[in-house]
Amino acid sequence: MKQNAVVKKRRGGRPRKSDNSDTRQALLDVACQEFAGRGLEGARVDRIAKLANVNKQLVYHYFGSKDELYIAVLEEAYRNIREQEHALDLAGLPAHDAMRVLIEFSFDYLDRNREFVALVTDENTHMGEHLNGSTQLEPMNRPIIEMIRETLERGDFKAGLDPFQVYLSIAALSFFYFSNAFTLSRIFGRDLLEYSSVAERRRHVVDFAMSALTKT
Incomplete structure (x- = not known):
């Protein structure tokens, strides 16, 4: 930047x-x-x-003020990820491929934009109080849930999946890894931010999520 x-x-x-x-x-x-x-x-x-x-x-x-600048930074961070998700054009892909692309993107975005992880983690230490000052964030973030809903409805996925819960699970699988990579690296004695470790985790996240969502 x-x-x-x-x-x-x-x-x-x-x-x-x-x-x-x-x-x-x-x-x-x-x-x-x-x-x-x-x-x-x-x-x-x-x-x-x-x-x-x-x-x-x-x-x-x-x-x-500094707090208002902080809110603007958070809004910009969320706007960026949502714009890039929209650009994936999931509706133009077969449903199974679309879900895989979204999962891959969710992981890759955090890998490329680790400041996003840091910003969200910091705001959580403030219990999300600054996000309450934004009128943009809820309408800005709502479309990703609808994108997942539409993909689930037209694909051969397990019945009864809640698109909001699916979003939380996809996000958590990747976010936890990057937000805790330093402590996890120390306690398990392996560098989780080294290229091969990140690649290994990416494969696991994609396969694990797709297995959980797809009918057997």
């Missing part, structure tokens, strides 16, 4: 609209890394502004 952004100016010194958008996005990108690495409590507005190469006051101009 971008770590620096310079506010470009017109000759009169006023930022262009596109520059405003670029600056806001640069702050979100830097803040995502800051909150993921240090948590809400450890993150500092001064450091975020410095890394984004902007005046500290611009943080408050765009977001109002």
Whole structure:
């Protein structure tokens, strides 16, 4: 992700609209890394502004407060994963293939975006209180349940599966692995973030989930 952004100016010194958008996005990108690495409590507005190469006051101009910036980062994180899920176009695939693609994507996304794991874990330590301040998250996240429902209904899967419970199970199989990889690596004496370990876990998650969902 971008770590620096310079506010470009017109000759009169006023930022262009596109520059405003670029600056806001640069702050979100830097803040995502800051909150993921240090948590809400450890993150500092001064450091975020410095890394984004902007005046500290611009943080408050765009977001109002550190907590509001944190909420915006969480919204951006969820928006990104949901947009990528939508782009999978599961409805255009045979149901069995669609479910496998979704499970693979869910694992791969967390592997590629471990800051997402850190952000969600941090917000859970705050009991999800900041998500209560967002009106975007529920409608933003609802479509994934409908995508799973539609896939289950048109495929040869076990009867009576609840799409919400299926989503939770798919998410948990991968999220637990990455959110606890450091402690699990220590207590079992193996590096779970090493490439072959991640690949092994991916195969297991996909096969385990598909076996659980598919009629025998």
